[in-house]
Amino acid sequence: MSKPEQTLDVTVWRGTAAGGELETHKVPAHDNQTVLDVVSWIQHHSDPTLTYRFACRVGMCGSCAMMVNGIPRWTCRTHVGKVVDEGKLTIEPLRNLPVIKDLAADMDAFFDKWVAAEGLHHPTQSRQDPIEPIDATTPARKQANAGIECINCAVCYAACDTVAGNPEYLGPAALQRAWTLLNDTRDGARATILDAVSGAGGCHNCHSMGSCTQYCPNELDPMSAIAGVKRETVRHALLRRKDA
Amino acid sequence: MKTPPRAHPLWLAFILHRLSGLALALFLPLHFWTLSRAITAPDSLDSFFALTELPMVKLAEFGLVFLLAVHLFGGLRLLALEFLPWSNSQKTLAAAAVGVAVLVSGSFFLNAI
Numbered sequence A: 001m002s003k004p005e006q007t008l009d010v011t012v013w014r015g016t017a018a019g020g021e022l023e024t025h026k027v028p029a030h031d032n033q034t035v036l037d038v039v040s041w042i043q044h045h046s047d048p049t050l051t052y053r054f055a056c057r058v059g060m061c062g063s064c065a066m067m068v069n070g071i072p073r074w075t076c077r078t079h080v081g082k083v084v085d086e087g088k089l090t091i092e093p094l095r096n097l098p099v100i101k102d103l104a105a106d107m108d109a110f111f112d113k114w115v116a117a118e119g120l121h122h123p124t125q126s127r128q129d130p131i132e133p134i135d136a137t138t139p140a141r142k143q144a145n146a147g148i149e150c151i152n153c154a155v156c157y158a159a160c161d162t163v164a165g166n167p168e169y170l171g172p173a174a175l176q177r178a179w180t181l182l183n184d185t186r187d188g189a190r191a192t193i194l195d196a197v198s199g200a201g202g203c204h205n206c207h208s209m210g211s212c213t214q215y216c217p218n219e220l221d222p223m224s225a226i227a228g229v230k231r232e233t234v235r236h237a238l239l240r241r242k243d244a
Numbered sequence B: 001m002k003t004p005p006r007a008h009p010l011w012l013a014f015i016l017h018r019l020s021g022l023a024l025a026l027f028l029p030l031h032f033w034t035l036s037r038a039i040t041a042p043d044s045l046d047s048f049f050a051l052t053e054l055p056m057v058k059l060a061e062f063g064l065v066f067l068l069a070v071h072l073f074g075g076l077r078l079l080a081l082e083f084l085p086w087s088n089s090q091k092t093l094a095a096a097a098v099g100v101a102v103l104v105s106g107s108f109f110l111n112a113i
């Protein structure tokens, strides 16, 4: 049990794309406190120029992910008590992304790859058509239902060593999105998606290290989704050869 | 920046596969060169084979068989992962690959000594 006078040594990264450094603050410790609470306390009471990003504070929006003691996490859903290391916390911007300022990472590359993987809906019907009934019990729909729980927080992207080694690699989130659409009967661009995810930066870069699945705060399994995408691209390539 | 801890089973399976693959790639040229001496220099090959009685060499052979087995079974797991319907027991399968490799190389070692 921490008493009110106890403090945490919180080290936050300060800087911009041009460079930066770590800076330590003393923050009052409480029994119930999230990492986001700690970051907010620093901004409210210690240094108002600290930049960070959050919105919902309940694990819905995916904007608050940061590196906490070296692990990518949703700061709003991470209890300090669970991650504090001998009274110390080190908070840094997400790995594998450029930084804008302090703890706010530049998410452009992440979202650009989502689009590059054709992670957008390709409609098969218009609003004039009657609503298409979807069978929620098919295996494919179950896969798609799992995938749509992704909230684009980029924790998997920050955890992935393949992204770290190859900046072109689309990454776990974008590939899982592709898998979701491949399993969605309402999506009409199967071949386009498969082409998009089988190129140089595509799914075949994945070494199945599984850090995405290990660290996903939503307990999704991008690694299995990527394996699914790999299977489909191979099947598609073989079928295409037969048709040609 | 610190990298996220990698000591989780599938990352370890990845690094084991990569390192065993590299080690085998380094070993293969040596292996072929030695074999080629059966034609080019049979006498020196015989004296080389005498070395295989040394305990250190036996231990190294055990290591080699382990590398081969772990790369083979780990590779089978990866092929299954990429081409067969998904199985959720990847960690168990990775552990099993290492287990079988230990078994194979262990019985090779016991046979050799």
Ligand code: FES
Pocket: A054, A055, A056, A057, A058, A059, A060, A061, A062, A063, A064, A065, A074, A075, A076, A077
């Ligand atoms: S603030 Fe929305 S997920 Fe953390």
